[in-house]
Amino acid sequence: MxxxxxxxxxxxxxxxxNAVLGLATGSTPVGMYRILADMNKSxxxxxxxxTTVNLDEYYPISPxxxxxxxxxxxxxxxxxxxxxxxxxxxxxxxxxxxxEACRDYEKALKKVGKVGIQVLGIGQNGHIGFxxxxxxxxVLTHVTKLTKSTIKANARFFESEDDVPTKALTMxxxxxxxxxxxxxxxxxxxxxxxxxxxxxGTINTSCPASLLNLHKDVTLICDKAALGx
Numbered sequence: 342m343x344x345x346x347x348x349x350x351x352x353x354x355x356x357x358x359n360a361v362l363g364l365a366t367g368s369t370p371v372g373m374y375r376i377l378a379d380m381n382k383s384x385x386x387x388x389x390x391x392t393t394v395n396l397d398e399y400y401p402i403s404p405x406x407x408x409x410x411x412x413x414x415x416x417x418x419x420x421x422x423x424x425x426x427x428x429x430x431x432x433x434x435x436x437x438x439x440x441e442a443c444r445d446y447e448k449a450l451k452k453v454g455k456v457g458i459q460v461l462g463i464g465q466n467g468h469i470g471f472x473x474x475x476x477x478x479x480v481l482t483h484v485t486k487l488t489k490s491t492i493k494a495n496a497r498f499f500e501s502e503d504d505v506p507t508k509a510l511t512m513x514x515x516x517x518x519x520x521x522x523x524x525x526x527x528x529x530x531x532x533x534x535x536x537x538x539x540x541x542g543t544i545n546t547s548c549p550a551s552l553l554n555l556h557k558d559v560t561l562i563c564d565k566a567a568l569g570x
Contacts, residue, residue, distance in 0.1 A: 342526060342562050343372030346460065349524055349560065350377060351386045353458045359390040363459030363517075364418075365470075366395070366410045369526045370460055371417055378421035388424040392453045395431040396461070396470040397511035400484060402434040408498055409434055428453075432482065432510035443482040443510055450482075450516065459520035463527050466490050467535040467548035471511035474547045480515030484508055514552050523559045525550070533569030536561070 350373070354360050364370075380386045395410060404411035411431045419429055430449050436442035450456075466474050466488065473488045486508055487495075496502040517523070527536050538548035540561075545551050553559045 342528060342564060343370075343376055345562050346370065346373040346524055346526055347376035347380065349522075350458055350460065351380055353522065354386045354388075354391060357457060358387065359392070360457040361392045361394065361453050361455065363456040363520055364393050364395050364414065365460045365462050366397075366413045367462045369462045369528060373460070373526070374418040378418060381422045388422045391424060392428040393419075393424070393430065394450055394453060394456060395429075396459075396517070397509050398432040398434040399506040400434050400436075400439050400508040400510050402506055404431075404435060408504075434506075434510065439484045439508070439510060443484060446482045446510070446512075447516070450512075456520040458522045458524065459517060461517070461523060461525040461553075463525055463532060463535050463539065463550050464491060465494060465531050465535055467538055467550045469514065469517060469525075469549045469553070471509040472514055472517075472549040474549060476546060478546050478549060478552070479513040481513045482510065482516055483513055485511055514549060518552065518556050520556075521558065523553060523556055525553065525559060525561050527561070527563040527567040529564070530566040530569075532563070532567040536563060536567050537569055 381388055398410045402409045406412060419426055432446050433442040461469055471485050472478055492505045495505050499505050539550040544554055
């Protein structure tokens with residue numbers, strides 16, 4: 342999975358030296374980031390003109406906190422490649438006004454231009470970024486409350502469930518769907534219901550990932566356990 346995802350991302354970079362990459366956090370893309378860093382070291386790909394934008398960030402959290410997504414991106418990718426960190430964008434989890442931080446992030450996204458490829462994971466409840474199942478979904482970057490199931494799933498990264506932030510700043514589904522190309526990665530049996538709901542061919546806000554059916558270029562990369570039946 343990691344090799345296939347890295348190959349697709351590298352292909353976008355090789356076609357466009359100043360590509361804009363949309364990146365995701367979580368355990369699923371870590372192997373892909375490792376391979377991309379190795380490809381950079383061997384000279385296959387060059388990050389010097391690349392810009393990156395991340396899907397989301399906890400709120401409130403400082404970028405120095407080892408559970409922040411800025412810290413995650415630095416340690417899993419940015420510290421190992423020839424990228425200008427000034428061109429790596431992550432929503433500001435330490436902002437005094439989270440709503441203003443979301444508006445600023447949308448402005449930054451418009452300034453850097455169209456995302457050439459957006460990497461996504463999928464939550465057990467079908468969430469994308471932190472767009473949780475709900476009656477209504479937001480179009481643009483926004484502040485959202487995390488569901489109990491997401492807090493529980495993310496508790497393994499913190500000392501206790503009580504330490505998991507209860508809010509996040511996340512790109513909205515409209516922002517995500519503006520990307521030219523999307524890859525979504527899923528592994529393990531725990532994801533099979535979410536993947537099945539996404540692939541059913543219907544759109545429902547109770548499975549935010551199902552909105553990806555509206556996009557013309559989405560590649561699902563998964564293992565047999567996540568594909569289920």
